[in-house]
Amino acid sequence: MSNQVGLPNGEQVRSVLPSPERLAKGPVAIFECFQNIPCNPCADACPRGAIKPFTDINDCPKVNDSLCNGCGICLTVCPGLSIVVVDYSYSPDEALLKIPYEFLPLPGAGDKVTALNRTGQAAGTARVLKVQENRNKTAVIWLAVPKESVMEVRHIRPGEVMEA
Ligand code: SF4
Ligand code: SF4
Incomplete structure (x- = not known):
């Protein structure tokens, strides 16, 4: 879907949302990156190891959100502008x-x-x-x-x- 219209569908968006419990705890990054393209600067940039190591450069990022503190460094290196940080607290x-x-x-x-x-x-x-x-x-x-x-x-x- 997103590779045809440039927009994720609701199911894709829901699939990357942190749990309500994690969202309530404070700032956390959300990666709306759904296409398998050769790109990985987010994983290299994260100082906390919160993005799981890619096994293939075409992987989509997988986040261990218990390690993410929402610093936002990954936002500044993502060429797709695919990452935001949300802080419900x-x-x-x-x-x-x-x-x-x-x-x-x-x-x-x-x-x-x-x-x-x-x-x-x-x-x-x-x-x-x-x-x-x-x-x-x-x-x-x-x-x-x-x-x-x-x-x-x-x-x-x-x-x-x-x-x-
Ligand atoms: S917001 Fe900071 S800690 Fe979280 S994934 Fe991005 S670089 Fe890592
Ligand atoms: S840097 Fe951005 S576009 Fe590239 S893999 Fe990470 S989230 Fe996706």
Whole structure:
């Protein structure tokens, strides 16, 4: 499916979700990487060994999420922009979502932005908490997102806010 339309289906997305118990514990990476392509920089970059060693470079990443602390280093090296970090422990109503971002200009901390879902449709709003620039040009944007929509939000559109 994803190799035809560029989008994962619901079953694929559910297959990579950490357990509710793990999500409740704090930040954790989610890998929406579903195609067997020759790519493995995420596994090499993880300082905690949370990504299981690939047996073939075409493998999709498998994460031991008990070892992941949501540092976000893997987000900055993934050419597919396939990884996000979710932290449900951020506040009672909002989750912290870290997304990779390669557009310019970058948003600024404190901005209110339109949250977009996987198809690029508006999915509410988000607040930019932090903009983490990196030498390799893939920035990481820290967002506060309502908990009920954080598993749908995967991108943002800065500028005039469009409510869903
Ligand atoms: S977020 Fe950090 S600890 Fe978790 S898989 Fe990525 S690099 Fe490893
Ligand atoms: S770096 Fe990104 S695209 Fe490559 S295997 Fe890891 S998650 Fe998939």
